[in-house]
Amino acid sequence: EAGVVQSPRYKIIEKKQPVAFWCNPISGHNTLYWYRQNLGQGPELLIRYENEEAVDDSQLPKDRFSAERLKGVDSTLKIQPAELGDSAVYLCASSPRGTRFLDEQFFGPGTRLTVL
Amino acid sequence: DAKTTQPNSMESNEEEPVHLPCNHSTISGTDYIHWYRQLPSQGPEYVIHGLTSNVNNRMASLAIAEDRKSSTLILHRATLRDAAVYYCILRDISGGSNYKLTFGKGTLLTVNP
Numbered sequence: 092e093a094g095v096v097q098s099p100r101y102k103i104i105e106k107k108q109p110v111a112f113w114c115n116p117i118s119g120h121n122t123l124y125w126y127r128q129n130l131g132q133g134p135e136l137l138i139r140y141e142n143e144e145a146v147d148d149s150q151l152p153k154d155r156f157s158a159e160r161l162k163g164v165d166s167t168l169k170i171q172p173a174e175l176g177d178s179a180v181y182l183c184a185s186s187p188r189g190t191r192f193l194d195e196q197f198f199g200p201g202t203r204l205t206v207l
Numbered sequence: 208d209a210k211t212t213q214p215n216s217m218e219s220n221e222e223e224p225v226h227l228p229c230n231h232s233t234i235s236g237t238d239y240i241h242w243y244r245q246l247p248s249q250g251p252e253y254v255i256h257g258l259t260s261n262v263n264n265r266m267a268s269l270a271i272a273e274d275r276k277s278s279t280l281i282l283h284r285a286t287l288r289d290a291a292v293y294y295c296i297l298r299d300i301s302g303g304s305n306y307k308l309t310f311g312k313g314t315l316l317t318v319n320p
Contacts, residue, residue: 095250133294133310134251182250193239193298196308198250 093117095199097183103205109171112202116165116185123160124196125151125168126182134182140166170204178206211295216315219285227280227314229295234275237301242269242280243308244291251294251310254280290318 096115104110116123121142126134137156139147142163151158155174160166170177180201186194212230219225231240242254255262255269257278262269268281282289294313 131312133312134308135310136307184250193256193300195253195256196251198252200248201250
């Protein structure tokens, strides 16, 4: 079974440029998460989807970050414009069921973003 | 959220057991203890979880103190592939936030050949 797929794996951009990350979760997984991981820190949740609905985006900086999960399958996270402080690894994860369950989360390999 | 405390780093030798400690003195009755690990250049992966009783799976064992204020992840025979950052996380099953994984800095495990 294929795991969570993310692309690109690496991205280098100049500040003020836009950037987008793509995630394809494990087939059949209803819940999708985006995390950000700064160097030397653990991942921090940005947004969570239940199917196509963003049910928790309280940690998403909405002035420059946006996300979508059309048709409740794959998802895109966008930053526009990027700032130097956005340099981090962006991780996507998925889990089979909704919040009432203690399902494990399956993580992708992440996209390492460098903003120059 | 109840917090966990882990050593920043630990070192082990290959093929020896490793005991990774985690303190969670403010744990509540509805908190499950989860462990994830993150290999270099990869996303975190689930290792094990438990509530009160000790747990075993193919990857590791989880020993939970009787008062639940601490736990220990046990790798029975460390291999070089076990070198990773290990995160101890509490997941509260009450309310609507049981999906949340709140990662700390974890313990960086180095395995020497």
